[in-house]
Amino acid sequence: xxxxxxxxxxxxxxxxxxxxxxxxxxxxxxxxxxxxxxxxxxxxxxxxxxxxxxxxxxxxxxxxxxxxxxxxxxxxxxxxxxxxxxxxxxxxxxxxxxxxxxxxxxxxxxxxxxxxxxxxxxxxxxxxxxxxxxxxxxxxxxxxxxxxx
Numbered sequence: 001x002x003x004x005x006x007x008x009x010x011x012x013x014x015x016x017x018x019x020x021x022x023x024x025x026x027x028x029x030x031x032x033x034x035x036x037x038x039x040x041x042x043x044x045x046x047x048x049x050x051x052x053x054x055x056x057x058x059x060x061x062x063x064x065x066x067x068x069x070x071x072x073x074x075x076x077x078x079x080x081x082x083x084x085x086x087x088x089x090x091x092x093x094x095x096x097x098x099x100x101x102x103x104x105x106x107x108x109x110x111x112x113x114x115x116x117x118x119x120x121x122x123x124x125x126x127x128x129x130x131x132x133x134x135x136x137x138x139x140x141x142x143x144x145x146x147x148x149x
Contacts, residue, residue: 013068017138020063025130028056032126041122045104049126053093060137061085069146081145088140092133099129 008015035048061082065071073081103125108114114121 016068017064017141020060020068021134021138024056024060024063025134027059028052028130029123029126031055033123036119036122041104041119045100045122045126049097049100050093053089053096057086057089057093060089064141064146069141071146084145085141088145089137092136092140095136096129096133099132100125103128 031052032044032049035052036044039048064085065081071078071081100122104118104122108118108121108125111121
């Protein structure tokens with residue numbers, strides 16, 4: 001039992017990031033799917049993708065600050081932390097948007113499966129994009145935003 005506790009303590013940050021990152025990703029994919037079902041793929045891959053990213057940025061900041069990296073910053077330091085978090089996440093939101101644009105608007109017309117299954121293809125591109133975004137967000141959070149002092 002002690003070995004398990006030590007293992008969890010040693011890797012808590014990684015486990016917590018995977019768990020809460022998974023929740024943020026799930027939220028992102030669910031919002032994308034809802035926008036796609038209600039307002040169409042064009043909306044979901046454009047304005048809807050930006051909206052779901054904004055919602056997920058706020059959710060991810062709260063969970064990363066509170067549960068993953070356990071930041072104790074307050075006042076100006078907390079404001080700077082939030083600014084850095086949002087700036088990095090806007091960067092990965094742009095990356096997400098570019099990947100979706102390339103996959104849905106540029107690549108899809110040249111792939112037979114994509115043309116026949118546009119909604120499914122768009123969701124697959126979104127899922128692929130989220131893998132790239134999750135890894136990038138962790139690196140930014142660990143190295144630049146919630147770094148231990």
